[in-house]
Amino acid sequence: MSNAARDRILGRLRQSTPGPKAPVSDFSIMEERQWSPEERTNRLVEKMGAVNTEIHQTTADDWPLKLAEVIKVKQAKNLLFAKTTWAGERIASAQQEFDFLFCDDADVNIKDLAFKAEASLTTTLGGVADAAALVLWPTPVEPRLVSLVPPIHIALLEEDKISNSFAEVIKTGDWSSNMPTNALLVAGPSKTADIEQELTYGVHGPKELVVLLIKK
Amino acid sequence: MAGIQLLQREGVRVIYPQGQSCCGQPAYNSGHRADALKVARQQVKLFKKDIPIVLPSGSCAGMMFKHYSELFEGDPLEKEATEVANRVFELTEFLVHVLKVDLKDKGEPVKVTWHGSCHSQREMGVREEPKELLRQLESVELQELKREKECCGFGGTFAVRQPEVSAAMVEDKTKDISDTGASAVVSGDCGCLMNITGTLEAKQSRVKGQHIAEFLLERTDEA
Amino acid sequence: MKPEGTFRQRAKEALADKELRGNFRRAMDSLMVKRANQFSDVDEWTRLRSLGEAVRKRTLEKLPDLLEKLETNCKKNGIQVHWAETTDEANQIILAILQRRGAKKVVKGKSMVSEEMHLNAFLGEHGITALEADLGEYIVQLAEQMPSHIIMPAIHLNRRQIADLFKKKIDGFEYTESAVEMTAAAREVLRREFSEADAGLSGVNMAVAETGTIVLVENEGNGRMVTTVPPVHIAVTGIDKIVENLEDVTPILSLLPRSATGQDITTYVNMISSPRKEGEKDGPEEVHLVLLDNGRTRIHADPETRQTLQCIRCGACMNHCPVYTKVGGHAYGGVYPGPIGKILTPQIEGIEPYGDLTSASTLCNACVEICPVKIPIAQMLVRLRNEAATGCPESSVKEAGVKKSTVEDMVWKGWSTSHSSPAAYSMMTAVLGMTGNMMPKSAPMLKEWTSVRAKPKFAKKSLHRMVKKLGVDDE
Numbered sequence: 059m060s061n062a063a064r065d066r067i068l069g070r071l072r073q074s075t076p077g078p079k080a081p082v083s084d085f086s087i088m089e090e091r092q093w094s095p096e097e098r099t100n101r102l103v104e105k106m107g108a109v110n111t112e113i114h115q116t117t118a119d120d121w122p123l124k125l126a127e128v129i130k131v132k133q134a135k136n137l138l139f140a141k142t143t144w145a146g147e148r149i150a151s152a153q154q155e156f157d158f159l160f161c162d163d164a165d166v167n168i169k170d171l172a173f174k175a176e177a178s179l180t181t182t183l184g185g186v187a188d189a190a191a192l193v194l195w196p197t198p199v200e201p202r203l204v205s206l207v208p209p210i211h212i213a214l215l216e217e218d219k220i221s222n223s224f225a226e227v228i229k230t231g232d233w234s235s236n237m238p239t240n241a242l243l244v245a246g247p248s249k250t251a252d253i254e255q256e257l258t259y260g261v262h263g264p265k266e267l268v269v270l271l272i273k274k
Numbered sequence: 275m276a277g278i279q280l281l282q283r284e285g286v287r288v289i290y291p292q293g294q295s296c297c298g299q300p301a302y303n304s305g306h307r308a309d310a311l312k313v314a315r316q317q318v319k320l321f322k323k324d325i326p327i328v329l330p331s332g333s334c335a336g337m338m339f340k341h342y343s344e345l346f347e348g349d350p351l352e353k354e355a356t357e358v359a360n361r362v363f364e365l366t367e368f369l370v371h372v373l374k375v376d377l378k379d380k381g382e383p384v385k386v387t388w389h390g391s392c393h394s395q396r397e398m399g400v401r402e403e404p405k406e407l408l409r410q411l412e413s414v415e416l417q418e419l420k421r422e423k424e425c426c427g428f429g430g431t432f433a434v435r436q437p438e439v440s441a442a443m444v445e446d447k448t449k450d451i452s453d454t455g456a457s458a459v460v461s462g463d464c465g466c467l468m469n470i471t472g473t474l475e476a477k478q479s480r481v482k483g484q485h486i487a488e489f490l491l492e493r494t495d496e497a
Numbered sequence: 498m499k500p501e502g503t504f505r506q507r508a509k510e511a512l513a514d515k516e517l518r519g520n521f522r523r524a525m526d527s528l529m530v531k532r533a534n535q536f537s538d539v540d541e542w543t544r545l546r547s548l549g550e551a552v553r554k555r556t557l558e559k560l561p562d563l564l565e566k567l568e569t570n571c572k573k574n575g576i577q578v579h580w581a582e583t584t585d586e587a588n589q590i591i592l593a594i595l596q597r598r599g600a601k602k603v604v605k606g607k608s609m610v611s612e613e614m615h616l617n618a619f620l621g622e623h624g625i626t627a628l629e630a631d632l633g634e635y636i637v638q639l640a641e642q643m644p645s646h647i648i649m650p651a652i653h654l655n656r657r658q659i660a661d662l663f664k665k666k667i668d669g670f671e672y673t674e675s676a677v678e679m680t681a682a683a684r685e686v687l688r689r690e691f692s693e694a695d696a697g698l699s700g701v702n703m704a705v706a707e708t709g710t711i712v713l714v715e716n717e718g719n720g721r722m723v724t725t726v727p728p729v730h731i732a733v734t735g736i737d738k739i740v741e742n743l744e745d746v747t748p749i750l751s752l753l754p755r756s757a758t759g760q761d762i763t764t765y766v767n768m769i770s771s772p773r774k775e776g777e778k779d780g781p782e783e784v785h786l787v788l789l790d791n792g793r794t795r796i797h798a799d800p801e802t803r804q805t806l807q808c809i810r811c812g813a814c815m816n817h818c819p820v821y822t823k824v825g826g827h828a829y830g831g832v833y834p835g836p837i838g839k840i841l842t843p844q845i846e847g848i849e850p851y852g853d854l855t856s857a858s859t860l861c862n863a864c865v866e867i868c869p870v871k872i873p874i875a876q877m878l879v880r881l882r883n884e885a886a887t888g889c890p891e892s893s894v895k896e897a898g899v900k901k902s903t904v905e906d907m908v909w910k911g912w913s914t915s916h917s918s919p920a921a922y923s924m925m926t927a928v929l930g931m932t933g934n935m936m937p938k939s940a941p942m943l944k945e946w947t948s949v950r951a952k953p954k955f956a957k958k959s960l961h962r963m964v965k966k967l968g969v970d971d972e
Binding site: 275287288289290292296298300301303307312315316323392393423425428429431434435436441443444446469 | 504512526823856883910913914945952
């Protein structure tokens with residue numbers, strides 16, 4: 059059934075009457091807006107903050123302390139993270155007041171673990187300033203469910219990895235020849251306005267998104 | 275009539291070809307292209323002189339300006355139709371941009387609101403011109419509608435094909451008009467006016483509807 | 498599918514429901530303001546929208562090649578591609594996948610194409626439960642209704658109606674009208690479902706030919722859940738939702754959420770390029786992409802109707818439509834309501850059942866003004882009215898000419914004759930001037946007109962005669 063259907067669909071499309079030539083795609087507008095590093099940070103902080111993302115500006119030395127503080131305030135009993143990333147190594151090596159759930163243990167059942175976790179921590183590839191979002195590429199070490207299922211998602215964002223736009227990210231990262239299983243832009247915590255347009259956070263994904271912004 | 279008198283007062287020599295009837299829009303919009311073309315050809319033949327064509331109705335102006343080139347595609351009169359389309363002006367557009375009128379108000383203080391027709395707004399791009407003219411009048415206070423851009427629900431044959439929806443639309447529109455507290459609603463399109471004033475009248479509202487040409491002439495007439 | 502009654506009848510019913518009218522008026526007013534705030538920079542809007550239009554037009558120009566490219570690249574990535582000419586074929590394809598996996602329960606992300614297929618009912622007949630996970634769709638499913646808006650499916654219901662529904666349908670739900678608490682209740686139910694489901698089903702916002710990527714945009718996270726948690730992911734899309742490359746994604750990613758709900762970007766942009774790879778710990782083992790025609794090749798055949806397929810499904814045309822605002826989505830009787838529905842539904846389902854939708858417009862052009870990919874909806878409505886009324890045999894529009902009416906033809910013939918002959922026209926206006934005001938309110942057309950309006954007044958003297966009297970030159 060499938061192949062015949064395919065051939066008929068394509069055959070019909072090839073017989074369509076040609077129309078006027080499509081106008082030229084002028085992409086200049088997509089990359090026209092360039093900001094200084096400081097402006098990029100400010101824009102991202104302002105816009106992601108406006109959709110309820112909690113953003114803490116911290117440093118490469120201090121972020122583990124900030125993390126511990128955040129988890130304490132939110133009273134999460136455990137944290138799901140990968141112990142083998144540059145970030146994970148820093149946390150796992152110290153005594154903490156919460157339990158560790160490692161998503162990169164061999165033979166781990168990630169689904170069970172993710173639904174059990176009260177908070178999670180992931181690294182990010184960076185951020186984009188124009189529409190204001192984080193860029194995430196989940197990996198075998200940091201699987202997809204880690205940033206999705208636990209009610210609190212804490213993301214590490216290095217300030218020097220904030221680009222002007224998604225268009226710029228695609229180009230500089232050569233995404234076209236390099237797409238991972240799953241790539242994500244995340245602008246805030248999960249939200250809905252399906253009941254009388256009242257904005258409500260935390261419907262299916264994380265109820266809270268916390269960004270630890272690491273200044274250089 | 276008032277439109278012609280306004281133009282004449284500004285020193286314009288007006289020609290009114292007696293053979294004219296309709297731009298063809300009603301049939302065109304209903305999907306009866308052949309009938310629309312038959313009527314439109316008759317008009318194109320009448321307006322051959324290379325002078326501006328001024329229409330006191332955004333809807334008719336929009337039909338000629340925007341749709342004639344497509345309606346006449348492949349027709350022997352195609353070239354003439356395009357020329358006609360390019361010479362079309364909506365009345366207030368002509369008063370503001372070509373004649374650059376400077377109106378002196380002679381009337382009593384009054385509060386009015388403005389309804390812009392969909393076609394003058396979106397096909398002719400005429401949005402601010404009529405309001406600019408009203409603002410030139412010293413004793414006229416213009417209170418804009420909350421939903422100025424929303425259609426009044428006339429839409430030609432729409433009003434009789436979908437009378438219930440049309441009624442609901444004009445109900446929202448007349449409520450918006452009443453809420454401004456204006457004593458008159460001024461507009462540049464006879465279709466909208468017929469719809470709006472018909473409804474206001476049926477509601478026994480004290481708000482009156484008036485065409486902008488008539489309103490301007492009345493308030494500034496030297497007589 | 499044949500809708501019940503005519504648009505006019507359904508609209509009448511909707512208009513009688515004051516609560517419904519209030520719900521729509523409130524929601525649409527606020528959505529229009531949010532969108533306007535997004536595009537206050539006219540230059541940016543003009544250029545971005547031209548780019549959006551160019552991208553969509555180029556896609557449609559190259560559509561067969563891009564579909565082949567998409568198939569090749571998806572296969573290379575391990576995504577299985579299926580082709581369906583009809584909704585029935587698409588349903589069968591999905592059923593076969595689910596049966597092979599022994600699946601009993603499917604969780605769904607938002608998909609208008611699956612509504613087009615009536616997939617839930619079809620799977621139900623085969624003993625498979627399909628559960629909607631988008632909150633709005635979940636509410637609509639509980640209410641056993643159809644979505645009334647393509648972006649906000651439950652916009653026709655207010656909080657009290659939803660609270661009543663939850664009380665009736667969700668075990669242990671304590672009655673509350675708080676949106677936060679109702680959302681929390683749905684979260685709890687659906688979390689369980691995500692984790693237990695045998696398969697996930699989603700729509701597609703864009704499929705990228707160059708990389709074999711499925712792009713999904715959403716705010717809730719249900720789209721990520723259904724494409725990540727269950728062992729099988731099936732994505733369904735019309736063959737029109739393709740873009741050539743990743744760069745083409747960027748303008749649409751900007752135009753879509755800003756036009757739809759006035760937000761800079763959706764919470765999640767989810768790009769899926771393969772099933773779970775060796776060494777990965779989660780993600781579905783199988784990913785399927787079902788490409789559905791269902792009349793789209795016919796719409797594509799003609800350059801004018803082809804523009805319908807430029808649509809990116811933002812729903813802004815609904816939000817700005819003065820007719821939609823009054824009657825809501827259900828009055829349109831089909832899957833796609835509002836202005837885009839008025840041109841899309843008759844072309845997919847045919848002029849016979851849905852041709853009357855084309856009369857549900859004043860051609861006010863509000864939709865044309867805000868469409869982020871410049872679909873000339875009003876022009877298309879006129880074209881479809883023409884197809885319905887006259888219809889030539891070689892027309893590519895489904896059931897062209899079926900609404901041909903001899904009476905109407907005669908009326909317009911009479912009109913064009915009287916309006917193209919100066920003598921006949923002057924006679925007619927003179928007669929109307931004398932007798933027009935004597936017409937009773939019950940005369941055809943006047944009856945509809947005077948339902949809420951006073952009778953129009955015919956001038957005693959025609960404008961032509963008055964102008965002549967004034968001494969205005971004839972030429």
